Amino acid sequence: MLQQNPIISIQNLNHYFGQGALRKQILFDINLEIYPGEVVILIGQSGSGKTTLLTLMGGLRSVQEGSLKVLGNELYKANNNQLVQIRRNIGYIFQAHNLLRFLTACQNVQMSLELHKEYDNQEAQAKSKVMLKAVGLGHRVNYYPDDLSGGQKQRVAIARALVSHPKLVLADEPTAALDSKSGRDVVELMQRLAREQGCAVLMVTHDNRILDIADRIIHMEDGHLVDC
Numbered sequence: 295m296l297q298q299n300p301i302i303s304i305q306n307l308n309h310y311f312g313q314g315a316l317r318k319q320i321l322f323d324i325n326l327e328i329y330p331g332e333v334v335i336l337i338g339q340s341g342s343g344k345t346t347l348l349t350l351m352g353g354l355r356s357v358q359e360g361s362l363k364v365l366g367n368e369l370y371k372a373n374n375n376q377l378v379q380i381r382r383n384i385g386y387i388f389q390a391h392n393l394l395r396f397l398t399a400c401q402n403v404q405m406s407l408e409l410h411k412e413y414d415n416q417e418a419q420a421k422s423k424v425m426l427k428a429v430g431l432g433h434r435v436n437y438y439p440d441d442l443s444g445g446q447k448q449r450v451a452i453a454r455a456l457v458s459h460p461k462l463v464l465a466d467e468p469t470a471a472l473d474s475k476s477g478r479d480v481v482e483l484m485q486r487l488a489r490e491q492g493c494a495v496l497m498v499t500h501d502n503r504i505l506d507i508a509d510r511i512i513h514m515e516d517g518h519l520v521d522c
């Protein structure tokens with residue numbers, strides 16, 4: 295695995311919030327590499343900086359100091375256009391799944407393909423249905439989010455994140471709103487699809503019951519990364 299180019303490569307990354315006298319360092323000298331096909335779980339106490347690191351990797355906030363490369367592209371000093379390009383290679387799964395209520399499951403998944411101009415509407419719809427089938431929702435493609443259970447909604451969010459075959463999936467507490475059986479199903483599904491598609495997964499979680507699905511667990515303590 296180590297011979298491959300890393301999907302994520304971080305060197306000497308620092309991050310700060312606030313200005314002037316209130317400026318506070320949140321991340322300290324982060325160094326990390328994540329390789330294709332790896333499932334990495336990031337754990338740590340509340341406020342230790344996990345979400346900050348995840349959003350930096352996702353190109354959702356600006357890198358202030360150090361180097362952070364996604365698929366070989368440097369995010370430090372990247373402009374907006376470059377960030378948009380990089381985000382197209384990333385699937386995001388968040389706790390609150392952010393499905394649009396007025397779109398069906400299929401339309402929600404299809405939305406993420408609309409960024410990829412290579413598919414026409416029919417192709418995008420067909421791909422979305424295949425993906426929903428893969429997450430066990432073949433019988434729910436035309437349902438609206440309000441008519442789905444929490445676990446089913448999170449499966450739609452996973453289908454949406456993976457339908458464009460991203461090289462990297464970033465998940466922030468994907469099981470937080472789910473009961474233990476649905477949570478387990480959801481992460482096993484992510485692990486399987488990640489293996490099949492050869493993408494890397496970085497997952498932040500407080501859920502100790504799912505730690506065994508990780509290839510590697512990394513621990514954040516007061517803004518410092520500690521390998522387990």
Ligand SMILES: Nc1ncnc2c1ncn2[C@@H]1O[C@H](COP(=O)(O)OP(=O)(O)OP(=O)(O)O)[C@@H](O)[C@H]1O
Nearest residue numbers: 311312320338339340341342343344345346347514
């Ligand atoms: N926009 C912001 N402005 C100022 N401080 C912030 C901001 N976002 C986060 N922080 C602070 O940065 C620190 C790290 O927050 P972060 O959300 O990354 O932690 P976390 O490990 O993800 O926590 P949790 O597990 O509770 O989600 C916390 O002290 C938080 O209060």
